[in-house]
Amino acid sequence: MYNFILNNPTKIYFGDEWYNSIGEVIKEYGSRVMIVYGGNSVKQIGILEKIEHILIKNNIHFIRFGGVETNPRTSKVNSGSLICRNEGIDVILAIGGGKVIDCAKAISIGYFYEGDCWDIIMKKVQVSRALPIIAIPTIAGTGSEMNNTCVISNEKMRMKRGFSNELLQPKVSFLDPQLTYSVNEFQTACGAVDILSHVLDTTYLVSGRKMDMLNDIMESICRTVIRYSVIAIEEPKNYEARANLMWASTWALNGFLKNGVKQLASCHAIEHELSAFYDITHGLGMAIVMPRYYDNIITTQNAHYFEGLAKNVFCVEKDLNSLQAAQEMIGKMKEFFFNTLHLPSSLSELGIGEEEFENMANNICWGQTLPGLEVLSVGDVVKILKECL
Amino acid sequence: MYNFILNNPTKIYFGDEWYNSIGEVIKEYGSRVMIVYGGNSVKQIGILEKIEHILIKNNIHFIRFGGVETNPRTSKVNSGSLICRNEGIDVILAIGGGKVIDCAKAISIGYFYEGDCWDIIMKKVQVSRALPIIAIPTIAGTGSEMNNTCVISNEKMRMKRGFSNELLQPKVSFLDPQLTYSVNEFQTACGAVDILSHVLDTTYLVSGRKMDMLNDIMESICRTVIRYSVIAIEEPKNYEARANLMWASTWALNGFLKNGVKQLASCHAIEHELSAFYDITHGLGMAIVMPRYYDNIITTQNAHYFEGLAKNVFCVEKDLNSLQAAQEMIGKMKEFFFNTLHLPSSLSELGIGEEEFENMANNICWGQTLPGLEVLSVGDVVKILKECL
Numbered sequence: 001m002y003n004f005i006l007n008n009p010t011k012i013y014f015g016d017e018w019y020n021s022i023g024e025v026i027k028e029y030g031s032r033v034m035i036v037y038g039g040n041s042v043k044q045i046g047i048l049e050k051i052e053h054i055l056i057k058n059n060i061h062f063i064r065f066g067g068v069e070t071n072p073r074t075s076k077v078n079s080g081s082l083i084c085r086n087e088g089i090d091v092i093l094a095i096g097g098g099k100v101i102d103c104a105k106a107i108s109i110g111y112f113y114e115g116d117c118w119d120i121i122m123k124k125v126q127v128s129r130a131l132p133i134i135a136i137p138t139i140a141g142t143g144s145e146m147n148n149t150c151v152i153s154n155e156k157m158r159m160k161r162g163f164s165n166e167l168l169q170p171k172v173s174f175l176d177p178q179l180t181y182s183v184n185e186f187q188t189a190c191g192a193v194d195i196l197s198h199v200l201d202t203t204y205l206v207s208g209r210k211m212d213m214l215n216d217i218m219e220s221i222c223r224t225v226i227r228y229s230v231i232a233i234e235e236p237k238n239y240e241a242r243a244n245l246m247w248a249s250t251w252a253l254n255g256f257l258k259n260g261v262k263q264l265a266s267c268h269a270i271e272h273e274l275s276a277f278y279d280i281t282h283g284l285g286m287a288i289v290m291p292r293y294y295d296n297i298i299t300t301q302n303a304h305y306f307e308g309l310a311k312n313v314f315c316v317e318k319d320l321n322s323l324q325a326a327q328e329m330i331g332k333m334k335e336f337f338f339n340t341l342h343l344p345s346s347l348s349e350l351g352i353g354e355e356e357f358e359n360m361a362n363n364i365c366w367g368q369t370l371p372g373l374e375v376l377s378v379g380d381v382v383k384i385l386k387e388c389l
Numbered sequence: 390m391y392n393f394i395l396n397n398p399t400k401i402y403f404g405d406e407w408y409n410s411i412g413e414v415i416k417e418y419g420s421r422v423m424i425v426y427g428g429n430s431v432k433q434i435g436i437l438e439k440i441e442h443i444l445i446k447n448n449i450h451f452i453r454f455g456g457v458e459t460n461p462r463t464s465k466v467n468s469g470s471l472i473c474r475n476e477g478i479d480v481i482l483a484i485g486g487g488k489v490i491d492c493a494k495a496i497s498i499g500y501f502y503e504g505d506c507w508d509i510i511m512k513k514v515q516v517s518r519a520l521p522i523i524a525i526p527t528i529a530g531t532g533s534e535m536n537n538t539c540v541i542s543n544e545k546m547r548m549k550r551g552f553s554n555e556l557l558q559p560k561v562s563f564l565d566p567q568l569t570y571s572v573n574e575f576q577t578a579c580g581a582v583d584i585l586s587h588v589l590d591t592t593y594l595v596s597g598r599k600m601d602m603l604n605d606i607m608e609s610i611c612r613t614v615i616r617y618s619v620i621a622i623e624e625p626k627n628y629e630a631r632a633n634l635m636w637a638s639t640w641a642l643n644g645f646l647k648n649g650v651k652q653l654a655s656c657h658a659i660e661h662e663l664s665a666f667y668d669i670t671h672g673l674g675m676a677i678v679m680p681r682y683y684d685n686i687i688t689t690q691n692a693h694y695f696e697g698l699a700k701n702v703f704c705v706e707k708d709l710n711s712l713q714a715a716q717e718m719i720g721k722m723k724e725f726f727f728n729t730l731h732l733p734s735s736l737s738e739l740g741i742g743e744e745e746f747e748n749m750a751n752n753i754c755w756g757q758t759l760p761g762l763e764v765l766s767v768g769d770v771v772k773i774l775k776e777c778l
Contacts, residue, residue, distance in 0.1 A: 216612060217606050244601055
């Protein structure tokens with residue numbers, strides 16, 4: 001049986017035609033806005049100013065809340081929620097990458113809880129309300145604009161955890177592919193890997209019976225990402241490429257591909273430790289970890305999970321058997337990440353050593369094992385991390 | 390630019406695990422239910438009784454409204470709306486095929502308008518409210534369970550027209566593939582053609598620039614339908630086949646594939662006349678019309694629209710040029726509809742002659758032309774209809 005619930009009420013405005021609607025849309029939800037953003041890029045590309053003009057024109061009060069980090073932190077979230085309470089904010093408008101939208105989500109739910117937002121992330125307290133969120137993504141990657149998840153880092157505890165709740169689902173997202181024209185080669189590449197990793201690690205290469213139609217669609221999304229990330233890097237203002245990447249990003253992680261399979265995201269668990277300890281970009285961490293992880297877990301028994309991906313996406317020869325195809329795919333994946341997308345291929349290149357691997361592996365396995373296509377011990381995880389060096 | 394809005398808030402419960410939730414879900418929307426259904430099949434498969442037990446157990450008042458026709462009619466809709474008003478109904482529960490869900494939609498919006506519902510369908514009156522709809526589809530085909538469209542026939546005027554409005558979007562739909570186990574070979578085949586026709590006629594084979602990712606996904610959906618309709622006909626209780634068909638049906642026409650392309654549905658316009666005049670099953674009409682329609686409109690200039698479909702779905706040889714591939718595809722399509730699915734291949738077999746073709750063609754062209762990949766005159770449409778004989 002496929003038993004699942006799909007509920008994705010986020011309204012999407014796609015394209016460049018909707019800027020005049022933004023004021024009206026916001027007013028449906030409130031009149032006092034906090035604009036959450038990251039660094040200077042939203043200023044450089046002019047979107048922050050453009051949106052502020054729209055708000056002013058619509059007599060909508062707003063405050064700025066910038067400086068959200070690559071891996072948004074509990075301290076940032078807590079201060080955002082506090083400011084929202086003090087300022088009587090009733091809508092949160094996130095403009096930026098996934099980190100910014102994730103931070104906005106955590107702020108929105110932290111608004112109704114005066115303690116540390118980490119209590120919410122770790123499910124120590126119940127939550128029943130959140131401020132409405134409207135998102136304007138400026139990078140293709142996380143899919144946060146159309147899902148109910150945020151990933152938050154606890155800098156003191158060096159932990160990074162995901163949290164899902166339907167309260168976090170953005171009410172509306174405005175997707176304008178042109179906003180991603182200025183995303184540089186490195187970030188475009190990291191975004192592409194991020195999208196691929198969502199498909200592979202949360203829905204495609206996970207155990208359980210998957211609906212054939214959705215497997216086929218997952219392969220479509222992966223092909224799209226591989227094809228258009230290369231074009232977007234070569235021609236940053238190629239609308240077709242940016243539009244396809246943006247829409248692929250949204251659909252890779254908005255619940256549609258789940259189809260009732262238990263999502264373990266084992267590779268994400270490993271990478272989250274790396275970015276919790278070393279604050280690296282998630283997509284880069286995934287590029288380094290994924291091929292080593294898959295290389296360690298492929299067996300004759302599970303190779304069939306890889307076959308379609310290997311042959312239909314990574315163009316491995318059709319007449320190979322599933323084990324050969326899976327193994328061959330690892331090479332193609334590395335080639336794509338490190339040669340085509342030019343991402344650093346090892347942790348050593350990032351100045352990361354093995355000092356914390358044991359600690360990380362223990363965190364990842366919660367002291368026991370890491371589930372997935374193959375169950376891994378702490379020792380197995382340390383071995384994978386060492387192979388990433 | 391791709392400029393479009395996507396907004397699909399229907400909550401889907403997929404599988405057999407959710408029957409216990411139905412009572413609670415309905416109570417979120419009201420306490421007095423009209424159950425809309427068609428003929429005896431919902432009694433034979435036991436779903437009507439099962440749902441009524443659930444309603445009784447949950448102290449939900451309900452009335453039955455059965456007998457919805459193959460092509461739901463304005464008279465049926467008007468009487469349904471009247472009964473709803475008289476009985477103080479606040480939720481409509483549709484159990485059946487697309488015709489039943491479409492009829493329920495029209496009743497829900499007719500509830501707030503005391504005149505003839507045809508005025509609403511023809512957009513002569515404005516509508517701003519509708520009763521909430523919950524759907525339990527029992528056949529894979531129309532996708533009505535997750536979209537905001539209904540198609541209604543006016544028996545007096547011999548017209549059949551679609552009407553879309555976000556008020557018609559079902560709040561919740563329960564999709565249990567097992568409910569389609571008893572759908573017979575003919576209806577399974579018609580449903581399969583219906584799904585294919587939604588993809589081909591409304592999003593794939595239409596003019597305009599389409600997002601590559603979505604084209605690829607449309608091909609995935611078509612492959613799914615071709616593969617699993619054959620299996621479902623051979624093994625009616627094959628869960629995998631029924632589940633894939635059901636989910637493909639929902640996604641073929643829920644707005645996701647649109648991507649801002651103007652949807653003309655030219656083939657649907659032709660078939661709607663056939664079923665308005667002769668009350669034939671829509672999927673069967675589409676099977677007869679589609680290959681003749683495409684055969685008449687393929688040109689060197691538009692053949693590229695067909696190429697991916699021909700090669701990636703209908704397995705036409707990869708080295709053919711786009712025109713050859715498109716033409717070859719027509720043969721493969723006929724083979725699939727008439728040999729594999731065993732559907733009648735001509736209007737003559739249904740006892741339909743050419744007497745009304747001129748009238749139909751005039752209705753289709755609204756007295757002028759029929760737009761599409763190629764613009765057709767009344768004479769062209771008559772020619773296509775004659776080739777269907």
